Amino acid sequence: MQNSKVKIINKPLIKSEAKIILNEIRQSPNITGYSLHELLNLKTVFKAYVDDNFVGVCANFDFEANWTELSAFIISPKFRGQGIGKKLFSASWADAISRKKNIFIVSRNPVMIKILEETDLKILSSFWQLPLAVIIHELIFSISWYRVKEFIRKLSMKKPGRFVFGIKMAA
Numbered sequence: 001m002q003n004s005k006v007k008i009i010n011k012p013l014i015k016s017e018a019k020i021i022l023n024e025i026r027q028s029p030n031i032t033g034y035s036l037h038e039l040l041n042l043k044t045v046f047k048a049y050v051d052d053n054f055v056g057v058c059a060n061f062d063f064e065a066n067w068t069e070l071s072a073f074i075i076s077p078k079f080r081g082q083g084i085g086k087k088l089f090s091a092s093w094a095d096a097i098s099r100k101k102n103i104f105i106v107s108r109n110p111v112m113i114k115i116l117e118e119t120d121l122k123i124l125s126s127f128w129q130l131p132l133a134v135i136i137h138e139l140i141f142s143i144s145w146y147r148v149k150e151f152i153r154k155l156s157m158k159k160p161g162r163f164v165f166g167i168k169m170a171a
């Protein structure tokens with residue numbers, strides 16, 4: 001795959017793209033994720049295209065006055081490991097920095113944790129070490145029928161390891 005064929009666009013998901021992401025997230029043991037309605041309502045969304053085919057996404061989900069969570073980060077399986085995830089991550093990261101947002105990221109995916117560890121983030125291994133604004137956001141965010149149903153459905157899926165949390169306070 002030539003890198004020149006990868007295009008990153010900052011635009012909300014259209015319905016067909018949101019359905020692809022919903023389906024991919026449903027198959028991932030690592031993400032509880034968003035409902036279709038929530039995916040369609042994400043405002044800051046970086047989308048990757050290879051030869052005009054939609055292949056992945058990373059969204060900046062703003063919460064509180066000054067926080068954003070880099071989330072819904074997913075690449076279609078056959079396009080993984082080709083550097084596209086890093087391009088999307090860089091675009092999301094640059095957006096958060098330029099908007100002077102505090103950044104929050106959570107993952108249990110080893111590939112994602114590698115990306116986090118290489119980035120200018122403070123890494124935390126316990127949820128309770130997070131700033132209070134993030135703890136409150138995460139607790140409220142998890143109270144949704146969609147996420148509770150997904151959490152239960154995914155209980156039997158094999159999980160790679162513990163969650164790792166990354167934060168960066170705006171300069």
Ligand SMILES: CC(C)(COP(=O)(O)OP(=O)(O)OC[C@H]1O[C@@H](n2cnc3c(N)ncnc32)[C@H](O)[C@@H]1OP(=O)(O)O)[C@@H](O)C(=O)NCCC(=O)NCCS
Pocket residue numbers: 028030031073074075076079080081082083084085086087106107108109111112114115
């Ligand atoms: C996480 C994810 C988005 C990364 O996207 P990607 O396009 O595969 O990532 P990249 O190709 O840019 O690779 C990023 C780094 O991880 C490494 N990597 C990628 N796949 C790997 C694998 N299977 N095993 C080990 N390392 C791997 C790459 O070599 C690269 O490191 P480098 O820059 O030192 O070479 C993708 O793997 C994915 O969609 N996973 C499932 C959904 C998920 O768990 N998302 C994270 C939610 S928080």
